[in-house]
Amino acid sequence: MTSPAVDPAPGTPPAADPAADPAAAPAPDLAPGLRGAAPAKPGRRLGGAVWAALAIVYVVWGSTYLGIRIVVDTVPPFLASGARFVTAALLLAALVAWRHGPAALKVDRRRLGSAALVGLLLILGGNGLVNLAETDVPSGLAALLVAAVPVWVVLLRTAAGERPGLGAYGGVLLGMAGLAVLTLPGLSGEVGLGGVLTVLAAALLWSLGTVSSARLPLPANPFTASVYEMLAGGLAGIVVGLIRGEHRGFDPGTVSTASWAALGYLVVFGSLIAFTAYAWLLQSAPVSLAATYAYVNPVVAVLLGALILDEALTWPILLGGAIVVAAVCLIVSTERRR
Known part of the structure; x- marks a missing residue:
């Protein structure tokens, strides 16, 4: 799931989508826990590596909705989400220990608890519910609904006493109009x-996790924070899957080759490669440039869903999606000037 393109507090970059990856990531899909990255210095030339990293974030995080839809075709949703993030957490922990030593994974109890709470909101609430929804909702529509995360972030910041500005509130009104149009397929019975x-609900929980991550004491190393966020959210997803009885009658032998491949893609590309690319991008390019993924990802998701899964491009999806993307652009541009 892609995630908000607005900073809930100074120094907290946007998370990835809940589908991709958390870690917002918000986001939807998923690069949770990215914090403290500084924008590139003014006037610095953007090399090919920056554009390559941006392309990875655009395409990979935009494709995670398609990947999720293929996975849940033959794998129970919460078990799939849990397995994905537990695996990604263990791989990332191994990378952190290899690059910085095992001591880099040590955190105190307070920060561990904060990371676990953020992981529950982002991974279990955000990504897990997207997995559940995509058993019934087209991947492109899910991506467009999640794209409105910045709208929820602005509202949550307002509830916390902040004043994001008139432009941000204009984006909220526009975004709500877009969501109303996008909800029509559900009201009409098409989905x-x-x-x-x-x-x-997933987008709201992802937004709450994003805002909370700016206010809770988290591990200083963003990769370490992501390890514990993904681990907590992934383990909780497996527990919820077991409580829901997703294991009853589930035979791994019946999982399609496409679902296995998509799950591997989500772990390696969605949760590790794109996450690393985004983390590097936040340190090497202007945050305003990195934030553009928030309105590119849903477009990529809709196109891939239509091309690969033959998902219908109905007028509510096209019109509502355009309105939501416009709202996100307005909110991002407003935040960029603050």
Whole structure:
């Protein structure tokens, strides 16, 4: 899931989408826990590596919704999400220990608890619910509904006493109009209304996790923070899957080759490669440039869903999606000037 393109507090870059990756990541999909990265110095030339990293974030995080839709075709949703993030957490922990030594993974109890809470909101609430919803909702529609995360972030910041500015509130009103249009397929019976509402709940929880991450004491190393966020959220996803009885009657032998391949893609590309590219991008390019993924990812997701899964491009999806992307652009541009 892609995630917000607005900073909930100074020094906290946007997370990746809940589908991709957390870590917002918000986001949807997923690069949780990225914090403290500084924008590139003014006037610094952007080399080919920057554009390559940006292309990875654009395409990979945009494709995670398609990957999730293929995975949940034959794998139970919460078990799939849990397995994905536990695996990604262990791989990332191994990389952190290899690059910085095992001591880099040590955190005190308070920061561990904060990371676990953020992981529950981002991974279990955000990504897990997107997995559940995509058993019924087209991947492109899910991506567009999640794209409105910046709208929820602005509202949550306002509830916390902040004043994001008139431009941000204009983006909220525009975004709400877009969400209303995007909800029409559920109201008309074209897709399950429950699935649409589940995606909206996922986006709200992802936004809450993003805002909370700016206010809680987290491990100083953003990669270490992501390890514990993904581990907590992934383990919780497996527990929820077991409570829901997803293991009953589930035979790994019946999982399609496409689902296995998509799950591997989400772990390696969605949760590790794109996450690393985004973390590097935040240190090597202007944050305003990195933030553009928030309105490119849903477009990529819709196109891939239509091309690969033959998902219908109905007028509510096209019109509502355009309105939501415009709202995100307005919010991002407003935050960029602050």
